[in-house]
Amino acid sequence: MASVHAMLSGGVGPDGSTDAARVAEDGVKALEVLRRSISVDVHTHGGPQGIYSPAPPNGSLAAGMRAGSLAAVCLSEIPDEPLLGRNAAGITGITRLPSPDELYRHHLERLAWADEMVAHHGLQRALTAADLVSAHTAGQPALIGGVEGLDFLEGKLERLEEAHQRGIRSAQLVHYTPNDIGDFQMGMVTHEGLTAFGIEVIRDCHRLGMVVDVAHATEKTAKAAAKVSTKPLLLSHTALAGCRAMASARLAARQVTPDHARAIAETGGGIGIWAIFPDLDKYVEGLKEMVDVAGVDHVCVGTDQQVAPGALQDYAQWVNLISAMLRGGFTAEEAGKIAGGNYLRIFRAAVG
Ligand SMILES: [Zn+2]
Incomplete structure (x- = not known):
């Protein structure tokens, strides 16, 4: 200094x-x-040795967060990760169907991984907004438990309650495995949106105190969720359809239309922009594209780390992302909202 x-x-x-x-x-x-302000990456897997890695947890995530002054991560486990692969066209999807309880067992194993991370590797678990505030005040990196796809429920709502007891505070409804909650963007449409069970799941998330994340859901599913939800929704990782700044058509099927984004914003919620951009300045352009349709109070950062190539492969770069926002024309107040303030509002309303 x-x-x-x-x-x-x-x-x-x-x-x-x-x-x-x-x-x-x-x-x-x-x-x-x-x-x-408290900054949050609203969707991450925690880098190459993160929560989908077979390696045990280590201190690199907390160290990177400290280096870049990132306050909190929503660290998402992936229950259907054992099924994922790429087809001949390079498209991500499941390569087989799960056996009964297979994804539930994987989910429990990943919960244990997160427990180990919190116990020994420098991350403090945040169960409430007050926990996020106290961790930030103490300069202690914080972890919010997330789950990418509720495929492990297999119709059993008591498994959602168990996940909440184990620290999960952010629940993404669908991922790549067909489930009985709703349709997802890269799959076959089988439900025409959200199912009756999906509505029950959302109500139970509200009751327990979990953020409902509609990333990967089809527009129809997300809009139906917005209709029944009485709390702000999160759509944690995407980009605006036709995003110019991404400079790649890869993942176009995972982007969202302006209407789709506005339906989330209208719940008081937020849309996280992934970091799959050539560099930080392009990433800021991607944030701006979403701000133009959803408003500055409804955009978040959901890097989806470690998806490569990406503009933010290392949390030591987090402070540079904020610099890029300021350089790109956001005020300090706006940068604070996008980097975490908007998520805090959603988290407070949903979790308490
Ligand atoms: Zn995802």
């Missing part, structure tokens, strides 16, 4: 120092945003 201030107050310096000073000044402003 001393050298930053010296540079800022030093007036004319050697060639290049003006740019260097500007970069340093952006960094100071970005750190100020992260000091004042």
Whole structure:
């Protein structure tokens, strides 16, 4: 910091120092945003050695979060991960159907992995908004339990309650495995939206205190969820349909139309933008595209780390993402909202 201030107050310096000073000044402003507001990656798997890795947890996630001043991650386990693969066209999907209780067993195993992470590797579990506030005040990286797809329920709502007891606070309804909740974006439409069981699941999430995440759901499913939900919804990782800044048509089927996004915003909810962009400046353009249709109070950061190539492969870069937002024209207040403030509002309303 001393050298930053010296540079800022030093007036004319050697060639290049003006740019260097500007970069340093952006960094100071970005750190100020992260000091004042609680930032959250609303959808992550925690990097290459994260929660879908067969390796046991280690301290690299907490270390990266500390280095980049990221306050909290919603760390999502993937119950149908053992089934996933790519077909000949390179499209992600399931390669076989699960056997009974197979995904439930995988889910329990991943819950144990998260327990181990919290017990020994520097992340504090956040069960309430108050926990997020106290962790941020103490400078302690926080973990919010998430689950990507409720495929492990197999019709048993008591498994949702068990997940809540084990610390899950964010529940994504569908992923890549056909389930009895609703249709998902890259699958066959079999339910024409949300099922009666899906409605029960949403009501139970409200009762227990979990954020309902409609990422991967079809537009019809998401809109039906918005209709029955009495709490703000999250759509944790996507980009606007036809997103120019992504510079790739890959994952177009996972993007959302302006109407789809607005249906989420109208619940008071938020849309997380994944970090699958060529660089941080392009990522900020992707955020802006969504802000233009959904409003600055309804956009979040949901990196989907570790999906490559991505603009944020390492949380040490988090502060640089905030700098890029400021450089890209967002005010400090807006950057604070997108980086976590909007999610905090959703989390408070759904979880308490
Ligand atoms: Zn996903």
